Amino acid sequence: MDLFEAIHTQRAIRRLKPDPIPDSVIRQLLEAAICAPSGGNRQGWVFIVIRDPDVKARLAELYREGFQELLKIPYYRDAGSAPPDSAAGKMLASAHHLAEHLQEAPILILACLKTEGTTPGITMGSSIYPAVQNILLAARGLGIGSTLTTIHRFRDGQVKELLGVPAGVETAALIPLGYPFGKFGRPPRKPVSEVTYFDRWGRPPPW
Amino acid sequence: MDLFEAIHTQRAIRRLKPDPIPDSVIRQLLEAAICAPSGGNRQGWVFIVIRDPDVKARLAELYREGFQELLKIPYYRDAGSAPPDSAAGKMLASAHHLAEHLQEAPILILACLKTEGTTPGITMGSSIYPAVQNILLAARGLGIGSTLTTIHRFRDGQVKELLGVPAGVETAALIPLGYPFGKFGRPPRKPVSEVTYFDRWGRPPPW
Numbered sequence: 001m002d003l004f005e006a007i008h009t010q011r012a013i014r015r016l017k018p019d020p021i022p023d024s025v026i027r028q029l030l031e032a033a034i035c036a037p038s039g040g041n042r043q044g045w046v047f048i049v050i051r052d053p054d055v056k057a058r059l060a061e062l063y064r065e066g067f068q069e070l071l072k073i074p075y076y077r078d079a080g081s082a083p084p085d086s087a088a089g090k091m092l093a094s095a096h097h098l099a100e101h102l103q104e105a106p107i108l109i110l111a112c113l114k115t116e117g118t119t120p121g122i123t124m125g126s127s128i129y130p131a132v133q134n135i136l137l138a139a140r141g142l143g144i145g146s147t148l149t150t151i152h153r154f155r156d157g158q159v160k161e162l163l164g165v166p167a168g169v170e171t172a173a174l175i176p177l178g179y180p181f182g183k184f185g186r187p188p189r190k191p192v193s194e195v196t197y198f199d200r201w202g203r204p205p206p207w
Numbered sequence: 208m209d210l211f212e213a214i215h216t217q218r219a220i221r222r223l224k225p226d227p228i229p230d231s232v233i234r235q236l237l238e239a240a241i242c243a244p245s246g247g248n249r250q251g252w253v254f255i256v257i258r259d260p261d262v263k264a265r266l267a268e269l270y271r272e273g274f275q276e277l278l279k280i281p282y283y284r285d286a287g288s289a290p291p292d293s294a295a296g297k298m299l300a301s302a303h304h305l306a307e308h309l310q311e312a313p314i315l316i317l318a319c320l321k322t323e324g325t326t327p328g329i330t331m332g333s334s335i336y337p338a339v340q341n342i343l344l345a346a347r348g349l350g351i352g353s354t355l356t357t358i359h360r361f362r363d364g365q366v367k368e369l370l371g372v373p374a375g376v377e378t379a380a381l382i383p384l385g386y387p388f389g390k391f392g393r394p395p396r397k398p399v400s401e402v403t404y405f406d407r408w409g410r411p412p413p414w
Contacts (some may be wrong), residue, residue, distance in 0.1 A: 003213040003348040007239045007341055012248075023414055029382055032214045036340060037355045040282055041219075041298055043397050048287045052406040062414055063283045090247055113329070117282055122320070122377045123357040125332015130355065131339035132245060132333070134214055137344070141210040147338065150330040164408035169328045190250050192237040199259040200370035207230050 001141045011187035012091075013145025016105045016178030023065035026107065027143055029177070032138035039123070044114035045131050048163055051107045058162055059152070060103035063174070066154030067099040069090065087188045098147070098176065107178035109135065110152075113170045115141055128172040129199035135175060145180030147172050186187075208348045209410055213227035213268045218394035219298075220352025221305035223385030232349055233314065239345035240318075243337035243371065246330070250275070252338050255370055258314045267310035268360070270381070273361030292314040293373045305354070305383065312383035314403075316342065320377045335379040342382060352387030355380050393409055 028045055038044065050056055057119040070076050073074050082088035102108070113128040131146055152159045152174045159171060233399065238255055257263055277283050289295035309315070320335040339355055346353040359366045359381045366378060403412050 001210045003210045004235075004239070004342065006210040007345065008267065009243050010242060012244060026210075027399060027414070030403055032211070034396045034399055034402065035214050035217060035394055037219060037343070037394075039357065040286070041294070042282070043402065044410070046402055048404045048406070048408060049412070055406050073324075075262065076251070079247070085253055087248070087354060105405055115222045115329070117280075119360075121328070122322070122331040122335070122379055123360060124329040125336050126264065126339070126355060126357055126380060128329070129332050130337035130343070131338040133337035136244070136337070137210065138214065150246065153329075153330060163406075171331055173333060187242055188248065189241045192234060192241055195241065195250065195253055196237055197253065197255045198345075199255070199257055199262050199370075201253075201255060201373065205256070207234070 005073040006040040006137050006140045008186060009184045010026050010140040011185060012094070012147035013180040013182050013184070014094040014147050015181040016133065016145050016182060017064045018104045018106060019179050020106045021144065021177060025144070025193045029109070029138050030045050032134040033131040038127035038131070040119060044118070045128055046114065046169065048109065048110040048112065049107055053103070055162065056108060057103070059159065062158050062162070063102050063152055064099050066151040067095070069154040070151055072074060102176055105178045107177050109177065110171055111173045111175065112165060114168060115170050116168045118130060125172065126155045126171065130174065132173045139177055142185060143179065144177050145182065146175055146177045148175060150174070168170060208406050213344050213347045215311055215393060216391045217347040218392060219301070219329035220302040220387040220389050220391070221384060222353050222388040223352050224388060225311045225313060226386050227313045228351065228384060232351070235349060236316070236345050238340050239341040240338040244339045245334035245338070246325060249334060251325070252335055253321065253376065255317040255319065256314055257317065259309070263310045263312070263315060264367065266315065266366065269362040269365050270359055272307050273358040274302070276361040277358055291299040309383055311325045312385045315383050316382045316384065318380045318382065319372060321375060322377050322386065323375045332379065336400050339380045339382065343384070346384055347391060350386065351384050353382055353387065355382060357381070
């Protein structure tokens with residue numbers, strides 16, 4: 001698949017078939033992940049591939065608890081009262097479906113980051129989310145649906161306990177993966193011209 | 208270019224030619240950026256494309272000050288005493304070159320994130336670094352060298368003042384872009400088997 005086709009049609013796919021993903025394909029996803037950059041090339045990433053049905057089921061319970069917490073946040077509460085056929089309404093319906101069916105995804109990947117020695121804050125994410133994005137793009141290239149979620153963080157302590165994640169490690173993203181019921185396609189986004197400045201905040205592009 | 212070829216050969220390129228990057232190519236980079244996911248599809252990203260020579264020169268000064276701060280961190284101090292032909296030694300020499308020549312890159316992109324309403328911490332990065340990774344991969348696909356840097360953050364207040372970045376916005380990455388002196392190629396990484404567990408922390412892959 002062409003690089004730009006993959007980039008332009010990688011969108012959140014939250015309705016996933018339970019069909020298994022072969023080991024060789026899982027490896028391709030992870031081989032893509034580790035090519036990403038990380039601060040000082042530290043490679044503090046750890047990927048936990050979860051496919052044990054009991055572990056998935058327990059994680060899904062915690063995820064659903066987290067989803068209820070998420071819905072209390074004004075941004076998502078507002079989305080809940082948006083028309084069902086609006087972009088926000090569709091996103092929420094799809095997110096709700098995922099929460100109900102998370103355990104049916106053939107695999108979940110929990111992307112973790114060993115954070116000792118790195119500066120707390122947003123830039124910590126620069127050492128793990130590029131790898132996560134490589135997983136999403138590789139999945140797109142292999143015809144596998146995925147979405148980047150962080151909802152498990154509402155139950156972070158219990159998730160870490162369930163999976164034995166030690167202290168000094170952040171759980172950055174939980175990525176459900178499976179062959180899609182839905183279709184890949186252009187994701188709904190604001191145009192570049194609305195989010196780009198030149199040389200100074202507020203100065204529009206010259207084109 | 209093939210998706211997997213791009214992913215597998217995207218590496219930090221810090222020696223850049225001063226040749227200009229056409230507007231149409233800059234747009235392709237940004238069109239790739241905005242296809243990335245962000246929490247709740249908020250799209251709180253703003254990309255400042257910097258090509259004014261005076262602004263670049265001042266940013267480069269601040270970057271060099273930041274680089275000196277970086278070298279005080281034990282991880283980088285240790286890299287400084289590594290053999291010049293080791294991976295760490297080469298990385299540091301290349302980072303040093305970039306700090307000295309940052310203003311010569313034809314463009315810099317400062318990737319920013321409006322953070323109001325989002326939870327502080329590592330997961331904030333999930334709404335901007337996937338877009339940054341899309342820029343790096345798109346650059347690779349277009350034959351443009353790049354690297355993800357966060358060193359400007361050591362002088363974050365001055366950088367924001369210089370560029371007029373308002374309160375409530377984080378500066379997540381400064382990406383120098385230019386046609387490369389060096390070559391693209393497989394980045395130096397630990398193998399997947401060393402960074403992957405199955406179903407539980409510490410349990411190795413079945414393959």
